[in-house]
Amino acid sequence: MDQRLLQIKNLSVSFHQHKNKITAVSDVSLHIEKRQTVALIGESGSGKSITSLSVLRLLPSLGKIENGSITFNGINLLHQSEKEMRKIRGNEISMIFQDAIASLNPSMKVGEQITEGLKYHKLIPKADLKTEALQLLQQVGFSNPSHTYNQYPSQLSGGMKQRILIAMAISCKPQLIIADEPTTSLDVTIQRQVLNLIDKYKTDSNASVLLITHDFGVVAEYADWVYVMLGGHIVESADVYTLFKNPLHPYTKALIGSIPNPELGQERLKSIQDYTFEDTGYDGRRFAPEKYTYESKSFDEPSSLVEVEPLHYVRFFDESKVSLIG
Ligand SMILES: Nc1ncnc2c1ncn2[C@@H]1O[C@H](COP(=O)(O)OP(=O)(O)OP(=O)(O)O)[C@@H](O)[C@H]1O
Ligand SMILES: [Mg+2]
Numbered sequence: 001m002d003q004r005l006l007q008i009k010n011l012s013v014s015f016h017q018h019k020n021k022i023t024a025v026s027d028v029s030l031h032i033e034k035r036q037t038v039a040l041i042g043e044s045g046s047g048k049s050i051t052s053l054s055v056l057r058l059l060p061s062l063g064k065i066e067n068g069s070i071t072f073n074g075i076n077l078l079h080q081s082e083k084e085m086r087k088i089r090g091n092e093i094s095m096i097f098q099d100a101i102a103s104l105n106p107s108m109k110v111g112e113q114i115t116e117g118l119k120y121h122k123l124i125p126k127a128d129l130k131t132e133a134l135q136l137l138q139q140v141g142f143s144n145p146s147h148t149y150n151q152y153p154s155q156l157s158g159g160m161k162q163r164i165l166i167a168m169a170i171s172c173k174p175q176l177i178i179a180d181e182p183t184t185s186l187d188v189t190i191q192r193q194v195l196n197l198i199d200k201y202k203t204d205s206n207a208s209v210l211l212i213t214h215d216f217g218v219v220a221e222y223a224d225w226v227y228v229m230l231g232g233h234i235v236e237s238a239d240v241y242t243l244f245k246n247p248l249h250p251y252t253k254a255l256i257g258s259i260p261n262p263e264l265g266q267e268r269l270k271s272i273q274d275y276t277f278e279d280t281g282y283d284g285r286r287f288a289p290e291k292y293t294y295e296s297k298s299f300d301e302p303s304s305l306v307e308v309e310p311l312h313y314v315r316f317f318d319e320s321k322v323s324l325i326g
Helices: 048-055 082-088 110-121 126-139 145-149 158-170 188-205 216-222 240-245 250-257
Strands: 004-017 020-033 037-042 063-072 093-096 176-180 208-213 225-230 233-239 275-277 305-309 312-315 322-324
Touching: 004 048, 004 208, 020 037, 020 048, 020 063, 020 208, 020 225, 020 233, 037 048, 037 216, 048 063, 048 176, 048 208, 093 158, 110 126, 110 145, 110 158, 126 145, 126 158, 158 176, 158 188, 176 188, 188 208, 188 216, 208 216, 216 240, 225 240, 225 250, 233 240, 233 250, 233 305, 240 250
Parallel strands: 037 208, 037 225, 093 176, 176 208
Antiparallel strands: 004 020, 004 063, 225 233, 233 312, 275 322, 305 312
């Protein structure tokens, strides 16, 4: 049985402004298996949100998918009509958007907002919608659902609003949740509660999660598989254990180096600013770790990922273009 729920192949996305073309996502391939949590991690502007918005075909207006395929349950989403996509969004694939808290309707009770997706996608008698919403509120940890149902977003804390968004995202029982930095603005304890809720839904419903983050601590705790993004490219990918044990790309090393590790007794944590990554355009960002040799590979090929050990992929990087400061 095919375990692949989502498969992105050779995705390239550009923005066209006047006569300028900016390539935001370049030849990205990734896949998510059933019941898997896959993390997409990378610096700001590396293309994480644009990759995930492409899946739902919700790119900003100037953005264009130039190339690639996005297959969900065997269907190429790029060939679906807008009507078909509306059936998929929120129903089979839910997205918690990066700025989602701001998108809650301030003048509508949160309970009613939770029922919007159900009303659209499921044939549920009107009388039962409220019952469903109350159950969902309970599921995401509200101890007095009837009270919360009647509240407005402004009456809730950031963490509570985030839980409302999760209730909305899981209301139609999607097979895939895309969570784009769902916890950036929350404190650490609340972050964990929110991520635990997504994780619990995944386990209880045999669903999959695409978790977008810039926090390797979060990746270590929740992800099975990791894709590291830099400058629109995937630069490294492996299962989470392998990536932590043997990070090869300088950027991955930098990300892992910035996680506190009491055992190492580091005097000062490295921050990503301690590293510079010179943008050398499409053919740049190549990397050949010293201990591996790639005699058969030409450095002039626009490199795809190379499998350096079983199921551990790295994009070639020209080390002369990467320098470590300090
Ligand atoms: N609305 C837009 N108009 C023009 N270019 C855009 C737009 N949105 C994104 N881009 C381009 O796409 C690139 C990738 O953006 P994206 O939002 O995917 O980054 P990200 O990895 O999600 O960053 P962050 O961590 O800050 O959310 C940006 O660097 C920018 O060049
Ligand atoms: Mg983003």
